[in-house]
Amino acid sequence: GESVGLHLPTLSVQEGDNSIINCAYSNSASDYFIWYKQESGKGPQFIIDIRSNMDKRQGQRVTVLLNKTVKHLSLQIAATQPGDSAVYFCAPERAGTALIFGKGTTLSVSS
Template sequence: GESVGLHLPTLSVQEGDNSIINCAYSNSASDYFIWYKQESGKGPQFIIDIRSNMDKRQGQRVTVLLNKTVKHLSLQIAATQPGDSAVYFCAGPYNTDKLIFGTGTRLQVFP
């Protein structure tokens, strides 16, 4: 079946360092991806999205890179802060009518 998955279940980084969270997808026809952040006790929150006609998109302290050749995308967080600690999900389309989520990566930021 279709899947959007993540390589690492947990990522620990030191405050101030950059974080990179990876995601692989299997459907080469996928044309839209979203990164979500879920803090403890809260619902997923939109961070950034990217369409397949782009390789890179930048937001505030975050950058998403899309490599369609190897069906991989990543979320880079610059100067990681304690408030960035959360579970991060990549999500992509299955067919045209639903968003499916990867398994999530827990980001832990230590001082």
């Protein structure tokens, strides 16, 4: 079956540092890969996605890298801020199918 795993359950960084959150997936038959952020007491919030035929996509302060050869995805957050503290999930996405999240990586940003 399909599985998604993140490499580190927790990541602690100082404000202003860059953060890198990693994710491995098993199913290659995905059209997109999506990153979500979930703050305490809230639902997951869409951050950025990347199409399966791309290897890099940049957003505002975030960059997602996709390596299909090793089935690895990463989310880079530049100049991490306290408001970035949350649990981050990656998910392979195919239209009309449910998302599969692992347990996520908890990012803690200290001032």
